Amino acid sequence: MVMKKLINDPENIVKELMKGLVKAHIDVLELIDDDTIVRRKKKEKGKVQIVFGQGAGHEPAFNGMVGFGMHDVEIPGGIFSCSGGDRIYEGIKIAWEDSGHTPVVLLIANHEGDVINGNIALDMAHDDGIDVEPVLLYDDIASAPKGDEENRRGMAAMTFAFKISGALAEEGKSRDEIIEKTKSIVSASRTLAVALNPCTHPATGQLLFTLGEDELVIGPGVHGEAGPEGPIKMTTADAVMDIVAGRVITDGDFKSGDDALVLINGSGATTLMEMFILYNRLEEILKSKNIKPYKPLIADIITTQEMAGFSLSMAKADAEVKRLWDAPVNTPYFKVFGD
Structure with a gap:
């Protein structure tokens, strides 16, 4: 089957996608250094930041979930490949500095590359004195049996976790409460x-x-x-x-x-x-x-x-x-x- 897609240089797909998305939603989004999307209207100081990094190619997720009531920072990777740990760290740092050093929750889709790079980013952030903790997202019943839920892949029900965590952060709940309730919806x-x-x-x-x-x-x-x-x-x-x-x-x-x-x-x-x-x-x-x-x-x-x-x-x-x-x-x- 011959692929037919309206693209330019395959090497520039993600950058051009991000630029187009931000230009179309300039009232909601801001592009930082051509590779990180943040919400244009920041949260009030003191409210927990929600950060997520995942591969591109899943639009409207995940860049389309940045804004009031969901993600503060999104760090896209390549097509179907997670962002590198150093880039996720930079996204965490942006959230930390934008909020005046408010705690950060890093949401991690349960895929091997996402977990590896998320943990690299967490180590770098902790070494830098940033207060950030993770929540692992999993829901795909085809990928691991009942009783082994934490080894399941992150799939479409991650949307529930995005919505619940974002709403709690917008309400000014503590980082620990956000993590607890997000883990609860993930497990359900x-x-x-x-x-x-x-x-x-x-x-x-x-x-x-x-x-x-x-x-x-x-x-x-x-x-x-x-x-x-x-x-x-x-x-x-x-x-x-x-x-x-x-x-x-x-x-x-x-x-x-x-x-x-x-x-x-x-x-x-x-x-x-x-x-x-x-x-x-x-x-x-x-x-x-x-x-x-x-x-x-x-x-x-x-x-x-x-x-x-x-x-x-x-x-x-x-x-x-x-x-x-x-x-x-x-x-x-x-x-x-x-x-």
């Missing part, structure tokens, strides 16, 4: 993805994996990693959602009467038509089990280029989680302005 989060077609790496034109024309795969990763199971024959939206929702509900121990945050996340090439058909079936499944979705989100949030497919993310939601999910946020691609 579950995601399972489906791919119908693979994506190409925009810098190389190479397919990330292959599928037959009449096949789909359950459990692919956010970087285009093939699922741990072999492909199955293409089937209906309802049949796919029956499989995915059943596994997510079982793994997350969702019970009758539970409220749940729900995200159907498009992988990049999936239409809203398809996602709403999927949600129609999901709502029927949840209703039959007396599980109540709270203000579900159906959108492309964390994509994998032109991969066709979706993921289902759910997390149990008590009154506090629902309040924080509703809290105001103003980023380029995640906005809540209240009732």
Whole structure:
């Protein structure tokens, strides 16, 4: 398959992407040294800073989540590759200095490179006297079995952690409280993805994996990693959602009467038509089990280029989680302005 993408020099994809994003959202974002995105309107002094570093290629995540109520600083890496530890350290330092030396929370997606580089950045920051602590984000039930949750990959349910941590920081909560409640939503989060077609790496034109024309795969990763199971024959939206929702509900121990945050996340090439058909079936499944979705989100949030497919993310939601999910946020691609 020949790659068709509207790009220029593959070496400049990330820089040109960042410049275009910031120019389009100049009221919300600011670009520092051509490689770090920060919120233009800073938090009040004394409020905890939220920092995240991840690979590009997942737009609108993760640069599109910088702003009021979410991230203060985002350090993009290359396409599907984490930022280097030294660059993440520089992002932490920017947050620390912008806030007048307020504590920083570094969110780390649970992928090998992200963890390695995040730990390098933490060591450098601690050596420099910066008060920063991490929270590891994980939710992909396909990547490790139940009981081994902390070895699962970070997937679309990271959105829940971004929203909860950002809302708490905006309210002026302490760093320890933000970490505690963010870890709580992470431990409650579950995601399972489906791919119908693979994506190409925009810098190389190479397919990330292959599928037959009449096949789909359950459990692919956010970087285009093939699922741990072999492909199955293409089937209906309802049949796919029956499989995915059943596994997510079982793994997350969702019970009758539970409220749940729900995200159907498009992988990049999936239409809203398809996602709403999927949600129609999901709502029927949840209703039959007396599980109540709270203000579900159906959108492309964390994509994998032109991969066709979706993921289902759910997390149990008590009154506090629902309040924080509703809290105001103003980023380029995640906005809540209240009732």
